[in-house]
Amino acid sequence: MHKLLPRAASVLYAAAAAPLLLSSPRMPALCLAGSPFATSRPVANPSRIRSPPWLRCGGGRRGLCSAEAARRGGDAEEEKEKGGGGRAVPERRQRGRSDALGESGELLAIPGVGPRNLRKLVDKGFDGVAQLKQLYRDKFFGKSNEKMVEFLQNSVGIIHKNHAESITLFIKESVDEELKGTDTSKLPKNRRLTFCVEGNISVGKTTFLQRIANETIELRDLVEIVPEPIAKWQDVGPEHFNILDAFYAEPERYAYTFQNYVFVTRVMQEKESACGMKPLRLMERSVFSDRMVFVRAVHEANWMNEMEISIYDSWFDPVVSSLPGLIPDGFIYLRASPDTCHKRMMVRKRSEEGGVTLDYLRGLHEKHESWLLPSKGGASGVLSVSQLPVHLEGSLPADIRDRVFYLEGDHMHSSIQKVPALVLDCEHDIDFNKDIEAKRQYARQVAEFFEFVKKKKESSTAETIDGDKSINKQIMLPQSGGLWVPGSSRLPESALKSFDFRRTMSSFLST
Structure with a gap:
């Protein structure tokens, strides 16, 4: 028995000395069950140090505290990896978060x-499991789990990959269970529309996408936003080249290289966002504004020579024709004067844009106008809505009736002929924090445009189906004995076998 006393005494001594060890400047603070924001600074007066929570637990509660510490082990690991405790958070801020954390308790499951x-x-705005499921449906459904794991690590800040993988697997299985028995291959493709948001440099595309599309009741649950892949242009390859900066610094050297890479990143972006579940995908710019505006601009400035523009065109048409996802159902043209865009560019001060001149913005503005806005003289370029059939013109709401136009002209790529464009005036600077009604007015116009294009597409699909049925009813394949030709003898069956009769007659009847 006397041999056990020194050991027991040493244990008690260690417990008494624990506060001193925990506050040593050479050892990071350990906080197994306390706040993860606890301060880890050395304290001058050891007598005022309180024992850590796991030492203050009574005998009856010790097991409970140990279980709590074990349950929070993952967070303690993250705290250790980040180098100790963080800064102390004021009590008021902690109380402010308590309600949100309480309402989000289901996430702890x-x-x-x-x-x-x-x-x-x-x-990051995920107040419950439902928001995480919606994120998965919109951005990661049908893709590799690694995509959502990377998002949770890079955008949310979940340090440990195994935690991100566990969250992703749980959400994926929950969504799969909800969609069981549903033909998921038809969900995104049959009902989803894509609009490309176009406009000059600094016209306000980011403000439009983030403040109007993200923060209004009319659009919040309707749209998925796909911003321009600027980050990919600023960080290319293992050497982290900034091709956007290189283009602005030496446009005559890097114009073709930059435009080539822009096209590639847009194709990648379209593939990554193709499986979303929301009815409308808003993409910032398109391969068509690249070709109709920016490639034309650099070519006219002699930054892209004749050989380079020929190479660009030689692969642009066949690639676009083979990738229908690049062809939008509509365009939204944010319109402002070059002077207004230049002022906004000076305010935001993006480092790569330091050399962009007002004359360059004016050239881009003219090219946007000739592409997306009808000329006042009625020259070829677009087809006004007033020239459409009455049943389509009448379906346009009054407040966008004079803002919607159909693209048409010899200079237009064949894949976007007759695609509608909504023109929105962005000349005036609006504080959307204060002018809520202006923000909602923009959102309503986009929502009405969406409904118009959706109905038009459904109508076109129905007409195509009816047309196919009527053609099939009109075609009568020859019976046995061959085909009679007026003023001639019976056509031998060997001749009929040399061509596709149904296809030939379908082409004849459609002319």
Whole structure:
């Protein structure tokens, strides 16, 4: 028995000395069950140090505290990896978060979500499991799980990959269970529309996409936003080349290289966002504005020579024709004067745009106008809505009736002939924090344009189906004995076998 006393005494001594060890400047603070925001600074007066929570637990509660510490082990690991405790958070801020965290308690049921990961998810706007499911449906459905794992790590800040993988697997299985028995291959493709948001540099595309499309009741649940892949242009390959900066610095050297890479990233972006579940995909710019505006501009400035423009055109048409996802159902043209765009560009001060001149913006503005806006003289270029059949013109709401035009002309790529474009005036600077009604007015116009294009597409599909049925009814294949030709003898069956009779007659009847 006397041999056990020194050991027991040493244990008690260690417990008494624990606060001193935990506050040593050479050792990071350990906080197994306390707040993850606890301060880890050395304290001058050891007598005022309180014991950590796991030492203050009573005998009856010790098991409970140990279980709580084990449950938070994942968060303690993250705290250790980040180099110790963070800064202390004021009590008022902690109380401000408590309601949101309380309402998000269901997230704690997801494997890989502890208190720290819960706070990160809440800070990013995920208040419950439903929001994570919607994120998966919109951005990652039908794709590799790694895509959502990367999003959780890079955008939400979940440090450990195994936590991100556990969350992704849970959400995927939940969505798959909800969609069981549904033909998921038809969900995105049959009902989803794509609009490309076009406009000059600094016209306000980012503001439009983030403040109007993301923050209004009319569009929030309707649209998925696909911003321009600028980050990919600023960080290329293992050497992290900034091809956007290189183009602005030496446009005559890098114009073709830049435009070539822009096209590639747009194709990648279209593939990545193709499986979303929301009815409308808003993409910032398109391969057509690249060709109709920016490639024309650099060619006219002699930054792209005749050989390079010929090479660009030689692959542009066949690639676009083979990738129908690049062809939008409509365009939204954000319109402002070059002077207004130049002022906004000076305010935002993007480093790569330091050499962009007002004359360059004026050239881009003219090319947007000739492409997306009808000329006042009625010259060829677009087809006004007033020239459409009455049943389509009448379906346009009054507040966008004078803003919708159909693209047409010899200079237009064949794949976007008759594609509608909505023109929105962005000349005036609007504070959308204060002018809520202006923000909602823009959103309503986009929502009405969406309904118009959707009905038009459904009508075209129905007409095509009816047309196919009527053609099939009119075609009568020859009976046995061959085909009679007026003023001649019976056509031998060997001649009939040399061509596709149904296809030939279909072509004849459609002319």
